Amino acid sequence: MTIRNFEQDQFVETLQSKLSVRSPVKSIERLFGRDKELELVEEALFDEGGHVFIYGDRGVGKSSLAASVAAQYQSSDNEPIQIPCGKDTCFYKTIEEVAERILRRAGGRRDLEFTHTVNLKLYKLQVKDTERSISIPNIDSMFSAVDVLEEVVRVHSDRPIVVIDEFDQIESAAERAKFAHFLKDLGDRGVNVKFIFTGIASSLYQLLGDHESSFRQLFTLKLERLYWSYREDIAYSAIKAFGLEVDEEIVHSISRISNGFPYFVHLLTQNLLWAVFKDEQEVRRIERAHFDSAIKRSIVGISGRLQKPYDSAVLHKNHDYLLALWATADSEDTVRYSDNIFKSYLRINRQIFGVEPSDAEKPLEPAQFKKILKKFLSKDYGEVLELVEGREHMYSYRENLLRGFVALKAQEAGLELQGDTPDEPRIPTAMAKSRFSGAPGRLSVYASDPSKHVKFRSER
Numbered sequence: 200m201t202i203r204n205f206e207q208d209q210f211v212e213t214l215q216s217k218l219s220v221r222s223p224v225k226s227i228e229r230l231f232g233r234d235k236e237l238e239l240v241e242e243a244l245f246d247e248g249g250h251v252f253i254y255g256d257r258g259v260g261k262s263s264l265a266a267s268v269a270a271q272y273q274s275s276d277n278e279p280i281q282i283p284c285g286k287d288t289c290f291y292k293t294i295e296e297v298a299e300r301i302l303r304r305a306g307g308r309r310d311l312e313f314t315h316t317v318n319l320k321l322y323k324l325q326v327k328d329t330e331r332s333i334s335i336p337n338i339d340s341m342f343s344a345v346d347v348l349e350e351v352v353r354v355h356s357d358r359p360i361v362v363i364d365e366f367d368q369i370e371s372a373a374e375r376a377k378f379a380h381f382l383k384d385l386g387d388r389g390v391n392v393k394f395i396f397t398g399i400a401s402s403l404y405q406l407l408g409d410h411e412s413s414f415r416q417l418f419t420l421k422l423e424r425l426y427w428s429y430r431e432d433i434a435y436s437a438i439k440a441f442g443l444e445v446d447e448e449i450v451h452s453i454s455r456i457s458n459g460f461p462y463f464v465h466l467l468t469q470n471l472l473w474a475v476f477k478d479e480q481e482v483r484r485i486e487r488a489h490f491d492s493a494i495k496r497s498i499v500g501i502s503g504r505l506q507k508p509y510d511s512a513v514l515h516k517n518h519d520y521l522l523a524l525w526a527t528a529d530s531e532d533t534v535r536y537s538d539n540i541f542k543s544y545l546r547i548n549r550q551i552f553g554v555e556p557s558d559a560e561k562p563l564e565p566a567q568f569k570k571i572l573k574k575f576l577s578k579d580y581g582e583v584l585e586l587v588e589g590r591e592h593m594y595s596y597r598e599n600l601l602r603g604f605v606a607l608k609a610q611e612a613g614l615e616l617q618g619d620t621p622d623e624p625r626i627p628t629a630m631a632k633s634r635f636s637g638a639p640g641r642l643s644v645y646a647s648d649p650s651k652h653v654k655f656r657s658e659r
């Protein structure tokens with residue numbers, strides 16, 4: 200026992216009650232820093248015929264917000280319906296699935312009898328007292344989809360809500376457009392059901408193409424990264440549950456590395472607590488050594504898919520490639536100009552080799568450095584970066600999970616990246632001011648809605 204009063208079972212139970220690395224948060228009690236968003240979404244849902252689309256970068260917390268808000272909105276006589284999407288998701292099948300789920304679950308109720316004839320794909324629900332029966336035929340038209348849903352949501356609950364998660368995964372634009380039509384028809388018929396969609400999308404237009412206007416009922420919310428203090432709150436809340444004290448610099452480091460993606464806060468905090476639990480000495484205050492161990496554990500835990508592109512970018516190459524890669528993750532900004540990445544590279548080079556480096560350690564000239572950055576775009580170098588909107592000097596990570604992995608690897612090597620410092624704006628001050636991102640004390644180089652830089656999962 201290395202945390203006072205905690206045996207392993209209890210340790211795991213407490214950990215699980217505070218952190219969920221692999222799954223979305225499902226209740227507002229565990230959702231940090233989204234009060235404003237919760238309020239906006241909730242208000243939108245209470246609008247007649249109003250539905251919601253939550254979009255944003257990968258891992259920013261879309262599913263968590265959707266699940267939590269759905270749990271709030273859903274009346275207590277049932278649970279929200281969760282539908283995950285895949286690349287082959289087809290609209291009619293999805294509605295059939297929603298209907299089937301509702302009926303199956305309702306089948307457990309005493310006043311209902313559920314029968315399912317597999318061959319005919321016919322589901323039947325007999326409401327015993329009233330002798331009303333609902334059968335679900337094959338859904339093959341918009342009309343039948345609306346009809347069926349109208350029937351089944353009555354069985355579901357007083358205030359039913361459906362979450363269509365990872366909508367961007369659906370490859371076919373035609374299938375996505377059917378959802379748009381569907382919402383419109385639901386609204387026209389006044390059907391009592393709400394939909395929340397989540398997805399990585401650059402714009403509503405990209406999501407729905409020419410059918411965008413039929414999505415008038417949709418309230419769209421671009422979910423931003425989590426602000427600093429909330430990242431810390433997640434970590435502190437878990438640490439305090441074990442009655443532990445912590446060096447605040449450690450919590451700062453966790454927040455910095457996470458870059459506002461709560462996934463990394465959960466991952467690092469969880470590994471930090473495991474490191475403490477496995478310490479042979481009884482621990483009351485979490486120290487740097489625990490944090491170092493948490494970094495190593497986190498890297499091992501997520502290296503499976505991420506190690507390969509990382510190695511492609513830096514392995515068997517001179518050290519400038521490694522430093523250049525670290526430099527790409529050395530800012531709060533996720534979309535960066537090559538000039539600013541170069542500044543990071545100079546800073547890192549100085550930190551590692553000092554102010555008087557030997558000839559072999561001297562930093563590259565800007566032109567040479569930019570050649571390396573360009574290589575990071577190619578397959579041979581792991582395709583770690585991509586150009587933003589095809590602009591030659593503007594880079595972002597292809598995947599922010601990889602950005603986090605790079606920050607962890609740098610940290611493991613003893614280099615703390617500046618994940619809390621935004622780049623200097625490269626645009627005139629007046630314009631920069633007008634594009635103030637909204638975060639306290641921070642200027643963003645980008646317009647307040649950088650969504651056009653976000654891509655569909657299936658896009659390259």
Ligand SMILES: Nc1ncnc2c1ncn2[C@@H]1O[C@H](COP(=O)(O)OP(=O)(O)OP(=O)(O)O)[C@@H](O)[C@H]1O
Pocket residue numbers: 219220221222223224229230231232233256257258259260261262263264365397399433460461462465
């Ligand atoms: N507001 C929050 N407070 C605390 N933890 C959060 C919050 N939002 C998300 N998380 C945690 O962050 C991780 C990622 O969240 P989530 O799965 O909701 O993101 P996502 O945007 O849906 O990701 P993806 O794009 O991969 O679908 C999960 O571990 C979740 O528990």
Ligand SMILES: [Mg+2]
Pocket residue numbers: 261262263364365397
């Ligand atoms: Mg999700």
